[in-house]
Amino acid sequence: MSLSDILLQIDTYPDPTPPEAIEEAVGFVRLIGGKVSGLAVGVSFPIHSNRIADYLIGLSSMADDEQARSLVNGRASLAAFTAAAEGAGVFGQAPLERADYYAVAEHVALRARTRDLCMTPLGKPLDGQTEVATSVVFDSGRPVLLYRPGYLPATKLGPAVVAWDGGRCAARALADALPILARAETVRVLAVVNEKPAAVAGLAAEAARHLQAHGIDAAIDEVDGRDAPIGESLDAYLAKAACDLLIMGAYGRSRAREFILGGATQHMLRDPKVPLFLAH
Known part of the structure; x- marks a missing residue:
């Protein structure tokens, strides 16, 4: 599609x-x-x-x-x-x-x-x-x-990164972004491990397998998020990795017409370092 x-x-x-x-x-x-x-x-x-x-x-x-x-x-x-x-x-x-x-x-x-x-x-x-x-x-x-103006690739899509925690919103983002990922020069799946109980080593393997099933080769990056806010872990990774696009799930719930956002979602929406593809 x-x-x-x-x-x-x-x-x-x-x-x-x-x-x-x-x-x-x-x-x-x-x-x-x-x-x-x-x-x-x-x-x-x-x-x-x-x-x-x-x-x-x-x-x-x-x-x-x-x-x-x-x-x-x-x-x-x-x-x-x-x-x-x-x-x-x-x-x-x-x-x-x-x-x-x-x-x-x-x-x-x-x-x-x-x-x-x-x-x-x-x-x-x-x-x-x-x-x-x-x-x-x-x-x-x-x-x-x-x-932000000046950061969106317009002639060539280089490295794309999928932030993966195995959750429903991450799965939605991965599925929605497949047509874009198919055109990226390289794709990496990022898992911030030890950030929460479910974030364990090997978490990203299934996401990489799914991408491969769609003809997209993806490498896996695991970073240790122990004792650090998830936003800081993402910023540190993006500061080192060349990345034209970050794909991630958006977490949040509505209360009295106001959104209570998840930590990573709130952090990245406030100051995205690279073009940010979000899905919920």
């Missing part, structure tokens, strides 16, 4: 997705095959009528200006996306939709449900993109690829 129907989430507010991130996404899709649609969501700011606030600071006018800026950003980014995707022969669609500012993440997750993969580029700190990625991976039922 290929990833034929990919969604690129394009940010519109407060700053638009950088052009470099759009170009890299298009190049990555051309690299792995398939078509990509760019989704830009213009934000709305519902303002309850307040004559005093309108009189003192022009609250309604400020909201109108910010909404208009979001739409301008979205149209410009979609035009750049369309030109790049059509030029690369991977263009799908380019919708510009609207959602309340605090509902953008849920809106993107809804649209991602009928896609093979949702790509979410990171911008500036606190730009809301991490929240979008979290919503997509837990609410859409589809995988998400989170990346």
